Amino acid sequence: MKIKILFFLLISVVGFSQKKKINEEYDYINNYYQLVYQAQYEYLKEDYQKAYDLLKTAEKNCPLLKQMEINEPAVLAECAMRLNKPEEAVHYIEILVRDYGANFEGFKNSPLYKDIQNTRYWRKLERKAKKYHEAYLKQVNLDLRNEILKMKEEDQSVRINRDYEGLKRVDSINYLKLRKIVADCDCFPDEMFPQFGNYTIDDKFFSAVIFVYHINSEDAEYWKPIFLDLIRRGRAPAEIYGTLIDSNLRSNGVYLYGIYSNIGKDLIDDFENLDKRRIAVGLPPWQLEKDIHELIKKKYGI
Known part of the structure; x- marks a missing residue:
């Protein structure tokens, strides 16, 4: 009887600790973003060890x-590979393929990963890649993705055509739609959440920050x-709060967060x-941020 009671208590404690871990609140503002920005800077400078260490801490x-602009799993995969940690590199490639719908063939064709494609862990991932992609596609809400893409199209159309009456109407409708989408999904529409899908779905750039x-x-x-709250919980692109404030200060010409690159x-x-x-x-x-953008220009010619 005592053994049964002890077993029950043990199961209860384990269950409670697992539940606590699953429901744990994470604070990305205080414990994640700044480490990742510094890691991006070090990665662009090709200090792969520093970038790796910072991202692992994050x-x-x-x-x-x-x-979108950082792609943490991809940076970790490359850093791990360059630091002679090939199995760990494959781990992060698997995350990209399984959780974010990345095209496995892109990694397979990359010269960086050529030398490890005969390893058992690479072959194991290769066998799973197709199923991962199929499972990812099932998570994508195509109706929702297409609705947001249509919202973006209409947003730009009325502005390009200088249709000021249409602009008021479109902005009003899009505003209400955005409120509902964010409330229903508990996140801001972004490619890092599988229900919205990524460019591999339709070759279209997806971002709702424009709204x-x-x-x-x-x-x-x-x-x-x-x-x-969404930024703190990692449920939104980090720039949206600063964008919200500074975009409303354009008429004043003096800003609070400096989100525009052309201001001093x-x-x-x-x-x-x-x-x-x-x-x-x-x-x-x-x-x-300015230093990172300069390094991106230098590295990628963007």
């Missing part, structure tokens, strides 16, 4: 994200706490505390 703190630029100052009050220090209010504000909402320090 991953220990919070589940890994796949942000944030068109939220007026009155409606911004509704979104501020929602955006900040003189157009940022309280510049001395700019980085404190940026870090508090998940953005990288101002100069670090």
